[in-house]
Every structure is written in structure tokens, then in C-alpha cells.
Amino acid sequence: MPIVIFFLIHWYLSLFFQSFFHHRYAAHHHFRMSRRWEKIFFIISFITQGSSYISPYSYGIMHRLHHMHTDTENDPHSPANHPGFWRMMLETRNNYFSIHSGKTTVKEKIKKDLPQWKAFDAIAHSWITRITWMILYTLFYISFATAWWQFLLLPLTIIMGTLQGAVVNWWAHKFGYTNYFVNNTSKNILPVDLFFWGEAYHNNHHQYPGRPNNAHRWFEFDTGYFVLKLMHKTGIIRLNSYGKE
Numbered sequence: 001m002p003i004v005i006f007f008l009i010h011w012y013l014s015l016f017f018q019s020f021f022h023h024r025y026a027a028h029h030h031f032r033m034s035r036r037w038e039k040i041f042f043i044i045s046f047i048t049q050g051s052s053y054i055s056p057y058s059y060g061i062m063h064r065l066h067h068m069h070t071d072t073e074n075d076p077h078s079p080a081n082h083p084g085f086w087r088m089m090l091e092t093r094n095n096y097f098s099i100h101s102g103k104t105t106v107k108e109k110i111k112k113d114l115p116q117w118k119a120f121d122a123i124a125h126s127w128i129t130r131i132t133w134m135i136l137y138t139l140f141y142i143s144f145a146t147a148w149w150q151f152l153l154l155p156l157t158i159i160m161g162t163l164q165g166a167v168v169n170w171w172a173h174k175f176g177y178t179n180y181f182v183n184n185t186s187k188n189i190l191p192v193d194l195f196f197w198g199e200a201y202h203n204n205h206h207q208y209p210g211r212p213n214n215a216h217r218w219f220e221f222d223t224g225y226f227v228l229k230l231m232h233k234t235g236i237i238r239l240n241s242y243g244k245e
């Protein structure tokens with residue numbers, strides 16, 4: 001079963017770094033880190049997201065726009081505006097590339113303090129790099145697949161980061177429970193989040209986007225925040241609110 005194990009490890013690592021670096025650090029600044037660690041996490045995000053790597057800088061802009069304009073026509077990804085999972089995913093992709101290429105005009109204050117490494121992103125974000133990843137994934141599947149159906153996971157491996165972003169952003173604005181009455185469709189998609197590193201508590205996150213711990217009720221547990229606390233203790237990051245949560 002090496003393919004299934006690989007797929008699961010890839011799922012958790014890719015999503016962890018999207019949550020940790022793109023979402024909680026770039027977009028929300030829940031914690032600080034040195035420039036050196038920032039560069040290391042650019043590289044680790046690239047390795048774990050592979051062909052679906054997106055720029056933390058452009059993601060940060062897109063995500064801040066999502067919080068500012070949730071469910072309105074200016075929301076870059078809202079199932080209320082773009083019904084249907086695949087349609088919303090495509091729309092998100094188009095909006096993302098429009099931001100990344102500079103076609104979308106973005107106010108200076110939205111870009112404030114976003115981590116940026118232009119030289120690295122120029123390589124990591126290029127089509128040549130993405131195609132190289134796709135070839136490597138395909139060779140890995142050919143070498144280690146033990147049954148034909150495992151190849152059904154290959155397209156999901158290729159689009160992993162995009163798929164994960166879309167699953168959270170679509171599902172968490174469609175189905176689930178709410179702890180807070182907010183003026184948007186955000187929901188907590190799972191009471192016990194074993195799959196999304198705490199990103200499942202999206203209604204909590206929309207209510208308190210500045211809070212690093214997304215778990216607000218006794219049965220909720222934010223595994224991503226748990227890792228953040230460990231990283232804080234080891235000195236890799238500095239949580240702004242450590243000891244206050």
C-alpha cells in the first residue's frame with residue numbers, strides 16, 4: 001500500500017503547511033518568525049505542495065479579500081456566488097492567477113506585511129516546475145502502485161493544495177454547524193477535526209480571525225494550534241497570544 005500511505009502523508013503535510021504558513025502566518029500573522037525561518041518554510045511549503053504550490057504572498061491577498069468581502073461579489077471564492085464544487089474551484093483558480101499576475105488591482109493596505117520571495121516564487125510557481133513535479137509523481141505511481149485503482153489518486157496528488165483549499169472553502173461555507181451568528185455562510189464542518197488541522201472550525205475562524213486557536217468549545221480541538229504551541233516552545237515561531245488563549 002505505499003501509494004495510499006504516500007497519499008495520506010501528502011494530504012496531511014500539504015495541508016499543514018498551507019494552514020500554518022499561507023493561512024495563519026501570511027494572511028493572518030498569528031505569530032512571527034525570523035526571515036531565515038520564513039525562507040525555510042517557503043521551501044518546505046514548496047516541497048510538500050509540489051505541483052500545486054501557490055505563492056504565500058498571492059494567497060495572503062486572496063484570503064484577506066475573502067475575509068473582507070465574504071459572500072459578496074468581491075469574494076474570490078464563495079459558493080454563494082459560484083455554486084457547485086468544481087465551478088467554485090475553477091473560479092478560485094482564475095481569481096488567484098489574476099491576483100498573482102497583477103491583473104487584479106489590490107489596495108496597499110491589503111498587501112501589508114505579506115511574506116514575499118519573488119526569486120523563489122518565479123521558479124516554484126513556473127509551469128516547467130509544475131510539469132516536472134507531475135512527471136515525478138507519475139513515475140512514483142508507476143514504480144509503487146500495486147493495483148490499477150491507485151492511479152485514480154494521481155490527479156488528486158497533482159492538484160492536492162488546490163483541492164484542499166477548495167474543500168475547506170466550499171464545504172465550510174455550505175454544510176456544518178455554527179457556534180456564532182455571523183453575517184456570512186461560514187460553518188464548522190466537523191465537530192472533531194481529524195483531517196484539516198483545525199481549519200474545519202471555519203465559523204469560529206470567521207468570528208475571530210485574529211485568534212490562532214480555532215477550537216472554541218469543549219469538544220473541539222485544533223491540532224494545528226497544538227503544533228504552533230510546540231513550535232513556539234522550541235523558539236521557531238513567536239505566537240502573539242501565547243499564554244492568553
Ligand SMILES: [Zn+2]
Pocket residue numbers: 066070169173186202206
Ligand atoms: Zn470563509
Ligand SMILES: [Zn+2]
Pocket residue numbers: 023027028063067205209
Ligand atoms: Zn482566515
